[in-house]
Amino acid sequence: MYGQTNSWVLPDGKYGAYEINDTDVFIITRRAALNLAYQKLSRVPEKPTCLLELTGHDLIGLPLRSPLSFNEIIYSLPMLTILTDKGTGIVTSVPSDSPDDFMALQDLKSKPALRAKFGVNDEWVLPFDVVPIINIPEFGDKSAEKVCGDLKIKSQNDKEKLAEAKRLTYLKGFTDGTMLVGEFSGKKVHDVKPLIKNALLESGQAVKYSEPEKKVMSRSGDECVVALTDQWYITYGESEWKEKTEECLANMKLYSDETRHGFEHTLGWLNQWACSRSFGLGTRIPWDEQFLVESLSDSTLYMAYYTVAHLLQNGNMYGSDTSLVKPEQMTYGVWDYIFGGGPLPESDIPSSLLSKMKQEFEYWYPFDLRVSGKDLIQNHLTFCIYNHTAILPKHQWPQGFRCNGHIMLNSEKMSKSTGNFRTLRQAIEEFSSDATRFSLADAGDGMDDANFVFDTANAAILRLTKEIAWMEEVLSAESTLRTGPPSTYADLVFVNEMNIAVKLTEEHYNEFMFREALKTGFYDLQAARDEYRLSCGSGGMNCDILWRFMDVQTRLIAPICPHYAEHVWRNLLKKDAFAIKAGWPVADSPDLTLKRANKYLQDSIVSMRKLLQKQVSGSKKPKKGAPTTAPEENKLTVGLIYVNEQYDGWKEECLRILKNKFDSAKGSFADDKEILEALKASYVGQDTNFKQIQKLCMPFLKFKKDEALTVGPQALDLKLPFGEIDVLEENRNLIKRQLGLDHLEVLAASDAAARRKAGPHVSLLTQNPPSPGNPISIFLSTAEFSSVSQQTGA
Structure with a gap:
């Protein structure tokens, strides 16, 4: 207020002159007038009365007097970045501390054409200089001018740089800034702000104005306002209560940093919250029955009610004449006995039933998990922590929340009006229960909005059906497969991949990361199985290992696709009982070195295939009319793999x-x-x-x-944790089969005799020498290899 040099209006913005009472007229936007009308600041309550409609152009050049300003007269000037859906649409300009204000004022001062465009006279702008009012460490008493200079901001259109400038100065100005002017000179800004606010209100130079923090739409499609009504409030910001709530939050498992930051932010601003309303459904406030308990405030301890509801209602969730307890029997004494550790009350409820209710509550409490939407962090879930810490002892405080986003359908917001909508029943009828669950698991983890995709659900049907067919095929050919413990490199790799899947999938389920669990427990496991089939070749797969695979995969997918899992468990694997009760599969510790060695092998095969294709095609295209395939004797059927195992x-x-x-x-x-x-x-x-x-x-x-x-x-x-030559030698047949080679040798690049085997291609080893993890392959025809062998005597 002290440092104002002008006010800002949006030139094309729509404003009006609104009656506030019998003497005052405010020039503001209609949106602000509507908010004020519900805050007892309108001549006609709840109905703004507009005397004159105006635009920002009508207001430019208006001479104004502003409370506390050192400039006796300031003028209304144009600014193009003002939002008319925030505040009153009229903005004070303090160029000493606001980077936006500083650059907008500088633009008007330095650009005559800009002044002419909006009809701004020189005397409304040029005489007004920055008024220092606050000293900020590192930024001085003209923080906006300094930060704009440091960031080399050229105009008010440098929006990204201006946002950074505000980030650097605004919070620091509030927390560390010291007043240089006025009756509170020498005091911290954060201490002075409420004092100045109260002084302006008491002197009648200001009014309180409230609006929603962001745009809020009602279910009727109307934009909401803040109404001043007679209500009861809960003071959540009370210091002792807040400290207990912060202590509880610090010890809770929240599964993501974003969730924790959301709660910490809410605790930072949450103070008074209206806990009553005058209409609708709900419970009457005991001490003032003209009001109902507001729904969010009334629903934050009901997790405790879950623990005894089945006993109160005889197993009927809606209650009935067969309920064991009548509502009027649940007195304060009864609730205090069940939840608060109070004495056994005098009650006509049987003491055995009371004891059972207390036992159930103490068994289930504290609750270790509450799953809810991210939009409830700022109210319901934070109230939940507050109310538990207020009523229950520390050992019964909440232990965990898992918050999730909303759900989209095929990458678009669900909406009945556009037809992009499915109920659970519709999804099950269209895709089946398991395919729906599969697609929901695949939709996304964390706080981001999940995306349910129809193609994923349809693909799940095909995947699960195809998997059943493959298992039936394996079981019918069981007698043709190898048996016994793992004996080949491919066996060991596949068993290791199953151990990794068991370990990682358990971790993901424990963190409620269903998409990741689906990846490691199904997709990755199937990829490992497909690689195993390819690697085994004529030697065949191991029957015992495949049985373990089918067992492990069924157990890992059971939480997501239970019907599929039970079908496989009982009808294909001929197991007793249920898959869901079979327990988590036992697995050895994963061998990460073996996993890394296998990745090296698979990556090397891909690299070799590319090198072979490049060598076959050559650097030049064949001449027109030349044969497209090489003669049999010129085919590259010999491979030389050169390895350098150490830098x-x-x-x-x-x-x-x-x-x-x-x-x-x-x-x-x-x-x-x-x-x-x-x-x-x-x-x-x-x-x-x-x-x-x-x-x-x-x-x-x-x-x-x-x-x-x-x-x-x-x-x-300097070298990999496994022998590269050993891995390649052990999988020589696999590499030959994959590349279509008749002969393959694995050679040390440091061996001069081995290098001579490359013959005319030895230059490839000098142009691109092998290094640890990056072997180099050279391919020869049989005739070429024979010729080189004769020359070298190899």
């Missing part, structure tokens, strides 16, 4: 330096200058051209730094 030379030195400069606690490296200095020091005194070494090292250093930041410090090891 050496300058690469070894680079990795040594990176290891020394990596902070594992922070997960970051020292700066590039420090790494370069260390590299230079390692070559001091050596007869080498360091500039040449540096030219080789810099790309490698960057590559390895990025890799280490992505996969971890193991990327800096």
